[in-house]
Amino acid sequence: NAGVTQTPKFRILKIGQSMTLQCTQDMNHNYMYWYRQDPGMGLKLIYYSVGAGITDKGEVPNGYNVSRSTTEDFPLRLELAAPSQTSVYFCASNGDTYNSPLHFGNGTRLTVT
Amino acid sequence: AQTVTQSQPEMSVQEAETVTLSCTYDTSESDYYLFWYKQPPSRQMILVIRQEAYKQQNATENRFSVNFQKAAKSFSLKISDSQLGDAAMYFCAYRSGNAGNMLTFGGGTRLMVKP
Numbered sequence: 001n002a003g004v005t006q007t008p009k010f011r012i013l014k015i016g017q018s019m020t021l022q023c024t025q026d027m028n029h030n031y032m033y034w035y036r037q038d039p040g041m042g043l044k045l046i047y048y049s050v051g052a053g054i055t056d057k058g059e060v061p062n063g064y065n066v067s068r069s070t071t072e073d074f075p076l077r078l079e080l081a082a083p084s085q086t087s088v089y090f091c092a093s094n095g096d097t098y099n100s101p102l103h104f105g106n107g108t109r110l111t112v113t
Numbered sequence: 114a115q116t117v118t119q120s121q122p123e124m125s126v127q128e129a130e131t132v133t134l135s136c137t138y139d140t141s142e143s144d145y146y147l148f149w150y151k152q153p154p155s156r157q158m159i160l161v162i163r164q165e166a167y168k169q170q171n172a173t174e175n176r177f178s179v180n181f182q183k184a185a186k187s188f189s190l191k192i193s194d195s196q197l198g199d200a201a202m203y204f205c206a207y208r209s210g211n212a213g214n215m216l217t218f219g220g221g222t223r224l225m226v227k228p
Contacts, residue, residue: 031214042119042204042218043204043218050214058215092158094214098146098208098210101163102216104157104158107156
């Protein structure tokens with residue numbers, strides 16, 4: 001099983017550029033999430049989705065957008081990149097039961113200069 | 114909103130010895146789930162252990178066990194017979210049993226293992 005796949009692994013953006021972080025999972029999970037992890041810190045929730053066509057804001061949504069057109073894919077869009085968005089981004093998914101653990105992608109290290 | 118606090122930014126342990134990582138959380142709910150995740154330098158997030166709040170028995174996974182004190186809202190992780198491969202960041206996480214499936218993470222504890 002591939003699990004949760006994120007691309008790219010690394011990216012450098014200039015201030016004001018835009019990009020999309022891709023995330024796909026092959027476990028038929030309804031729940032998907034985007035987290036960011038700043039250096040030496042824990043993970044903060046950006047956006048989440050409880051199923052295709054349904055998304056909602058997390059703790060730190062400003063500067064980001066998401067879509068969920070299929071169960072498998074949950075891309076994260078950065079518009080007008082800012083240095084404050086320099087971080088490691090994790091996509092994750094889990095099944096429908098409350099004790100279902102998160103399955104994480106390997107992360108994307110994004111630097112905005 | 115729930116908060117998760119890990120009060121130890123860094124811990125160190127001698128190889129083969131035991132170490133305990135602390136985690137406290139704030140919630141008014143009675144139904145919830147708690148997790149410990151390990152993040153080695155590879156950046157991968159790995160589930161270590163999980164605990165359902167309604168279970169009084171502490172969860173155990175091989176060398177890893179928890180001390181779950183519901184009244185005190187405490188969820189510490191004990192690592193026995195520490196190995197060099199245990200060196201990593203460890204994150205405590207909380208999931209509400211009532212409001213969606215998202216996890217709230219603590220700030221992490223960096224564990225160093227001395228040979």
